[in-house]
Each structure stands twice: as C-alpha cells, then as structure tokens.
Amino acid sequence: MKSLKNWLMLALLALSLGLSAQAMADKASKPFAEKRVVLQISDPNPFKQTLVLNVANNLLKHYGPDKVDIEIVAFGPGLRLLFADNANKGRIKRLVENGGVRFSACSNTIRNMGKKLGHPPVLNPNAVKVSAGVVRILDLVDQGYVLIKP
Amino acid sequence: MKNMTIKTSLTALTLAMGLGAAQQASAANWLMLQGTEPAGSAPRAKLWGFVQAQYQKDFSDSFGAGEVYIPPKLIGPNLETQDQFNVNRARIGVRGSNFPLDSKTNYFVLIEMGRNGITNHGDAFAKVTDASVTFNHIPGARVRVGLFKNPGPEEGLQAIHVFDYINFTTVTNQLMLERYPVAGYTNAPAQSIPGADFNKIGNSVGAFRDTGIQVFDTFKSGSWETAYAVKIGNGSGLEITDNDNNKDVYLYLSTEKVYGGKGGRREGWKFFAWSQSGKRIDPNNTANEYDRKRYGVGTKYLKKPFRVSAEYMKGKGMIFQGPHRPGHMFNDLEASGWYVEGGWYIPKTKLEIDLRYDSYTREENHPTSVAGDESRYKTATIGMQYHFNKKTRLNMEYSNRNYESDTTAVNNQYEGVKGRFAIQVTAIF
Numbered sequence: 001m002k003s004l005k006n007w008l009m010l011a012l013l014a015l016s017l018g019l020s021a022q023a024m025a026d027k028a029s030k031p032f033a034e035k036r037v038v039l040q041i042s043d044p045n046p047f048k049q050t051l052v053l054n055v056a057n058n059l060l061k062h063y064g065p066d067k068v069d070i071e072i073v074a075f076g077p078g079l080r081l082l083f084a085d086n087a088n089k090g091r092i093k094r095l096v097e098n099g100g101v102r103f104s105a106c107s108n109t110i111r112n113m114g115k116k117l118g119h120p121p122v123l124n125p126n127a128v129k130v131s132a133g134v135v136r137i138l139d140l141v142d143q144g145y146v147l148i149k150p
Numbered sequence: 151m152k153n154m155t156i157k158t159s160l161t162a163l164t165l166a167m168g169l170g171a172a173q174q175a176s177a178a179n180w181l182m183l184q185g186t187e188p189a190g191s192a193p194r195a196k197l198w199g200f201v202q203a204q205y206q207k208d209f210s211d212s213f214g215a216g217e218v219y220i221p222p223k224l225i226g227p228n229l230e231t232q233d234q235f236n237v238n239r240a241r242i243g244v245r246g247s248n249f250p251l252d253s254k255t256n257y258f259v260l261i262e263m264g265r266n267g268i269t270n271h272g273d274a275f276a277k278v279t280d281a282s283v284t285f286n287h288i289p290g291a292r293v294r295v296g297l298f299k300n301p302g303p304e305e306g307l308q309a310i311h312v313f314d315y316i317n318f319t320t321v322t323n324q325l326m327l328e329r330y331p332v333a334g335y336t337n338a339p340a341q342s343i344p345g346a347d348f349n350k351i352g353n354s355v356g357a358f359r360d361t362g363i364q365v366f367d368t369f370k371s372g373s374w375e376t377a378y379a380v381k382i383g384n385g386s387g388l389e390i391t392d393n394d395n396n397k398d399v400y401l402y403l404s405t406e407k408v409y410g411g412k413g414g415r416r417e418g419w420k421f422f423a424w425s426q427s428g429k430r431i432d433p434n435n436t437a438n439e440y441d442r443k444r445y446g447v448g449t450k451y452l453k454k455p456f457r458v459s460a461e462y463m464k465g466k467g468m469i470f471q472g473p474h475r476p477g478h479m480f481n482d483l484e485a486s487g488w489y490v491e492g493g494w495y496i497p498k499t500k501l502e503i504d505l506r507y508d509s510y511t512r513e514e515n516h517p518t519s520v521a522g523d524e525s526r527y528k529t530a531t532i533g534m535q536y537h538f539n540k541k542t543r544l545n546m547e548y549s550n551r552n553y554e555s556d557t558t559a560v561n562n563q564y565e566g567v568k569g570r571f572a573i574q575v576t577a578i579f
Contacts (some may be wrong), residue, residue, distance in 0.1 A: 044250065046191040077250070086190030087255055117251050 030069035030100060035059070037070050038140040040141040040149040043132070044077035049148045052081070053091050060099040070099070071140060075106030075133025079113065089124055096126045106133030154353040158159065179377050179404065180307045181366050183414065185284050185294045187256040192247035194405075197247065199242035200311040202264065204484060204574035207233035211566035218340035220563045220572060221348050221472050222553065227270035229348040238574065239310065254286045267327070267355035279357055294364045295301065297390055301366070301379035301402030302326065302424050303446050304461055306358030312414040314457070314493055314571040316545050319508035320527040321487025326444065327467045328356035329388055330334040331476035333433035338474040340563060348474040356387030360398060375418075376405040385428040385442070398428030409453050419451045430468050432480040440480050442468040458492035462486070469512060485529075493535075504533035504547070523556030525564070535560065541578040547571075 020066075030036075037059060041052045052072060059068050074082050081088065082105045094102040105127040114120040130136040141147055163407065210223035210232070221229050225236075243260035247253060260280035262268045268277050282296030283484065299307055305322040332352030362383025368374050384391065385398035404422035411417045425445045432438040448461030466485040471478040487510030494503045512529040533547035548571050553564035 017353060044186070044193075047192055049191050080190045080250065083190040083253070087188030113251055121251065 015022045017144050018088065023082075032065065032066050033069035035063055035068045036143070036145040038074045038137055038145040038147050039070065040133075040137060040147060041072060041074045041081050042076040042149075044080075048078065049081045049086075049088055053088055053095065055148065056095055056099070056101050057091075060095070060101070065099045069145075071104060071145070072107070073103040073104045073130070073133050073136050073140075074127075075109045079109045079121070079133075082124045083139070084122040084124050086124065092124055092126055094140060101113065103127045104130045104133065104136050106130060106136070124137035154529050158185060179368060179375065179406065179420070181301065181377050181402070182368050183309070184258065184280075184281070184299060185364075186286065186292065187247050187253070188246070189253035189286075190251070192250065192256060194248065194250050195244050195246045197242070197244055198579060199260075200239065200576060200578040201237065202239040202311070202574055202576050203235070204238045204316060204572060205233070206316075206570065206572040208374050208570045209568040210408045210520075210570075211568065212342070213340070213563045213566050216342055218342050219346060220340050221455070221474055222551070223534075223563075224343065224346065224569050225347070227265060227267045230344060230346055232343070232355075234407045236423060238266050241279070255283065256286070257283045257361065262357075266389060267329075268357050269571070270349065271354055274354075277354060278390075279359060290367050290369070291365050292367050294366065295362075297359060297361045297388070298364070299358050300360050300426065301364070301381055302358060302400065302401045302426055302444070302460065303463060304422070304448055304450060307402075309414050309547060311576055311578050314491075314502075314504050314545075315506060315531060315533055315548050316574045317531075317549065317570070319487070319506065319510075320529055321463050321508055321510040322408065324470045324510060324512065325485055325487060326358065326526075327464055327498070328387055328442075328468075329470055329473065329479065329480065330354070330356065330389060331433060335434060336475045337477040348472075349487065350476050351473055352476075354388045359388055360384060360386065360400075362397070365401075366402075373408050374405060375408055376403075378403050379454045391432075394429070394431045394439075396429040396431075398426060398442075401425045409516075415452070417453045419449070419453075421447075421449050422448045430480065434477075438480060440467050440482060442466075449513065455495040455497055456554070457495075458491070460490040462488040483512075485510065485512045486514060491531075500537045502535040502537065504531075504535065506531040506533070512547045523560075525553070525555035525557075525560065543572045543576050545572075547574065 039052050039055060041048060056070050056072060059070055080086060082103055092103060103126050105123055107129050110120060137147060152357050166482050185485055188385050191244045206225045208223055212219050223230055241260055245258040247256045258280055261276050262279050263276045268279060280298050282294050282298040284292055285292040286292050297507040301307060303322055304456040305318055319576055329351045330353040335350055335352060338348055338350050360383030362381055362562055364379055364381035366379035381400040383398045385396060386392055402424045406418045406420035409417040427443045429441050430440050446463040447459055450459035466484045466565050467482050468479060469481055469483040469485045489506060489508035491506035507530050510523045513523060528548050529551045531549040533545060536544040548569055550569050551567050553567045555561040
C-alpha cells in the first residue's frame with residue numbers, strides 16, 4: 001500500500017515537472033514575444049482553415065515573428081487542417097519555418113477519427129500531438145495566452 | 151484500328167506516369183478543377199451553380215420569294231425567331247468530399263435547368279450533365295468514373311461560366327459539340343418564320359461530355375505543370391448509356407508555365423494537344439457504322455492585362471451538317487478549323503475587351519459529297535465584359551459572319567447570313 005502511494009506521488013511529481021517544463025518550453029521558444037496567442041480550429045468548414053492560417057500570418061506580419069508567439073490547436077473536425085495531405089500543407093510549413101508557429105493536434109480526436117477511418121490519420125510532420133486540444137488551450141490560457149477562435 | 155488506339159493510349163499513359171517522379175500538383179487546370187477537391191479541406195457537400203440570362207438578335211436576311219431561313223439565321227436552341235430573351239443556362243450542383251476524413255474520394259454532380267441544346271429536345275425540365283466520382287488512391291493516376299467532360303478542346307473543356315464569349319466559335323460548335331440523331335430522323339428544308347421546325351436531331355447535344363472512366367493527374371516541376379488524361383467512354387454524350395459495342399478513346403496532354411493565381415482564371419501559358427476517336431451507328435440504318443475522329447492543338451496565355459489563345463482542330467467522319475439535316479451527318483467527310491482570340495483587361499477598370507476570329511471549313515476536299523460541296527465559315531467577334539464582381543459579369547458581343555459554300559443553293563442562303571448581337575449576364579453562386 002505504501003509502495004503504491006510512493007508510486008502515485010512520484011507520478012504526480014513527474015507530471016507536474018513535465019507540465020512545468022512544457023510551459024517553460026512554450027514560452028522559451030519565443031522569449032522576446034510581447035503577445036502570446038492560441039488560435040483554435042475545431043470547425044468542419046474548410047474556409048475556417050484558410051481563415052485561421054490567415055490570422056496567424058497577419059499576426060506575424062503585424063508584430064514580427066519574434067514579437068508574437070502563436071500556437072494553433074486543432075481538435076474535432078478542425079483536425080483535418082493537420083492531415084498530412086491537407087491542401088494547406090505548404091502554408092503550414094511556411095508558418096512553422098518563417099514564423100515559428102506551433103501546431104498542436106488533439107490525441108482524442110486522432111483516436112476517434114482513427115476508429116472511423118479504420119486507421120489513425122496521417123498527420124502533418126509539423127503537428128505535435130497533445131493529450132486533448134481543449135486542455136491544451138486551457139493550459140495556454142493559464143500561461144497568459146489569448147484565445148482567438150476565428 | 152481499335153488496338154492501335156489503345157496502344158497509343160497506353161503509350162501516353164506510360165509517358166505521363168513517367169512524369170510522376172515530379173512533384174504532384176494540387177488543383178490547377180480543368181482536369182483537376184473539375185475532377186478533384188483540395189485534400190483535407192473540401193466540404194462534405196458544397197452547393198454551387200450559376201445562371202446565365204441573355205438576349206440575342208440575328209440580323210440575317212431571309213432568302214427567296216417564300217422568305218425562308220436556315221438555322222444559322224435564327225436564334226437557338228429553338229430556332230424559331232431572330233431575336234429572343236432566354237435563360238440559356240441555369241445550373242445547380244453539389245460537389246465535395248463525401249467522407250471528409252478521407253480525401254481520397256470526391257464527387258461532382260451538376261444539373262442543367264436552362265433552355266439550350268441540352269434541355270430543348272423534349273422540353274426537358276432538367277437534365278443531369280455531370281455525375282462523377284474520383285478516386286485519388288494511386289499517385290500519378292487518379293481515376294474518375296461517371297458522366298463528365300471529355301478531355302478535348304479548350305472551349306469545351308473549360309468551365310462554361312468563365313467562358314469569355316457568349317457563343318462558341320463555329321469550329322467548336324459544328325465540329326466538337328456533337329449531336330445525336332434518334333431513329334426515324336428526317337431532314338427539314340429551309341422554312342419561313344414563325345413556325346419553323348428545324349430541330350430534327352431528337353437528343354440533347356453532347357455538351358462535350360461522355361460517360362466512362364478516366365485516368366488523369368497533374369505533375370508540378372518548378373513553375374511548370376503537366377497534366378494528362380486518358381478517358382474511355384460510351385461515345386453517347388449526355389445519354390449516359392451506350393447504344394453499341396464501340397467505345398470512344400479520349401487523350402489529352404497539356405503543359406503550363408504557371409505565373410500565379412488559382413482557379414479558372416489562373417495566370418499562365420498553357421500548351422495542349424488532344425485527340426478523340428470512336429465509332430457511330432446510323433440509327434436509321436444500324437448496319438452502317440462511321441468513324442468519328444477529332445484532333446487538336448492549342449495554346450492559351452493569360453497574364454493580366456492580356457489574354458491570347460489559339461487552337462487548331464481537325465475532324466474526319468460524322469461531320470455535322472446542321473440541326474435540320476441529320477440525314478447527312480453520318481459521313482466520312484473531313485473538316486478543320488481554327489480560332490485566335492485575345493482579351494485586354496483595361497487597367498483600373500472592371501472592363502475587358504475581347505476580340506476573336508474563327509474559321510471553319512466543312513467538307514474539305516470533298517467537292518462532290520452527298521452532303522454538299524465545301525463550305526467555309528469565317529466569323530469575327532468583338533466583345534466586352536463588365537465584371538461587377540468576381541462572381542457576376544455582363545458579356546456583350548457582336549459577330550460579323552461571312553459564310554460561303556460551293557453549292558449554289560446553299561450559298562444563296564449563306565449570302566444572307568449577317569451579324570449577330572448577344573448580351574448575357576452571368577451570376578455564379
């Protein structure tokens with residue numbers, strides 16, 4: 001029993017250390033950023049894909065890549081934006097390479113879509129899996145990010 | 151002949167597959183724009199369509215004491231008057247990725263409800279012009295099945311709602327827009343109006359479409375895009391089902407230097423070549439079978455404010471003789487034609503000026519054919535477009551037509567063919 005308690009304590013410690021490290025890493029990628037923005041894409045409308053990428057692009061143009069930190073979190077039907085063959089893959093690549101934009105993919109959605117597809121969807125190499133899209137957004141908001149849902 | 155055609159098709163396919171080493175393009179030309187959807191970002195069902203309302207007036211003179219007319223002097227599709235308002239096209243369609251999580255399949259459905267050669271026969275309320283499914287599973291070889299446009303001449307393959315003129319060139323109208331006479335057809339003489347009855351074909355025009363299967367794709371290499379298509383179809387136009395055991399083979403190859411933009415008015419300089427071959431059976435005498443062969447090469451340059459395009463087409467067999475003479479179109483005659491056209495988008499305005507010259511020679515080298523002697527059709531068209539916005543525009547054009555035939559009786563009528571004025575509004579939604 002004592003041993004189980006120790007393991008749980010250890011696990012909680014590791015989790016909190018991990019989250020802290022992740023939070024530090026989020027901000028560390030843009031140490032001089034004056035604005036921190038999380039963009040949500042969860043809509044099935046393809047126009048929203050274009051819109052969210054446009055917003056990210058406009059933020060980068062306005063503030064400059066070093067002054068704004070952007071993460072796009074995709075979950076639900078919006079996860080299609082991060083499919084490997086998505087027609088916007090070129091724009092995503094440019095936003096990552098030129099603007100340091102991060103893309104997060106919801107693992108819950110990946111799992112559910114995998115059930116419908118019969119196999120897990122193949123994701124864009126620039127997408128980073130997070131446990132749950134909505135949790136990721138809440139964590140970023142807690143860290144001071146402003147949530148925008150175009 | 152059939153084996154040779156299939157061999158040619160396979161060679162073209164192999165050549166195109168070889169190009170597969172280059173990077174695949176997304177959507178950039180008529181084959182891709184009409185047959186595919188953007189991967190991962192297509193809706194389940196996108197409702198779309200367009201309306202074209204028009205007025206046309208023909209200034210041709212009648213001939214003879216009975217003041218009789220022939221079809222080129224009247225306004226289609228009904229050919230009963232020299233001026234009329236018409237809703238030429240009213241099309242509504244749905245397209246998309248039926249299972250959005252899987253970008254590898256998409257579909258395209260379009261219905262015509264306007265009044266033109268598609269719907270005029272039998273006073274059809276509506277007719278399906280497109281119904282296809284595309285499978286994008288094999289890199290370099292997408293597969294499209296169903297009823298859809300044939301790879302072929304630019305005027306036929308392009309989306310009609312971005313066509314820069316109102317009426318087709320004579321060569322496209324006569325050589326490429328196929329008519330399908332039904333059993334029991336008869337010819338009609340020149341007639342007076344009102345009350346003229348010239349439509350003796352009985353079926354919808356082919357609308358540059360056929361039911362079949364097509365392998366196609368587009369490949370990108372730098373700023374160049376190369377596309378190919380190989381289609382096998384019934385050769386029955388919009389009638390969907392086949393009426394014989396013969397199949398048509400359509401081949402298409404294009405390469406384009408892309409300057410920028412996207413969609414139907416993407417800027418670039420395209421070069422293309424195509425061929426179509428098949429056989430047709432005379433429904434009044436089913437023992438008689440005729441070859442139908444068509445070939446063409448062309449180019450199109452568009453970089454605002456200028457547009458220039460040109461195309462040459464040649465055909466052998468099944469040379470159309472007019473909607474009033476289906477009895478003469480089952481033939482082995484030859485015909486050829488070409489057009490050159492250009493547009494100028496007047497800078498800082500919504501206006502565009504268009505100029506076109508087209509020439510068509512029918513019954514080439516057949517001075518004693520049953521269908522008549524050689525006839526020549528030359529048309530110069532000046533047009534204007536006013537773009538209210540990206541989806542709405544006004545077209546206006548005037549065509550000066552010079553027709554002549556080596557057959558005196560036909561030429562007497564042709565001498566009276568004069569200009570034609572047309573104005574049309576297009577609204578896309």
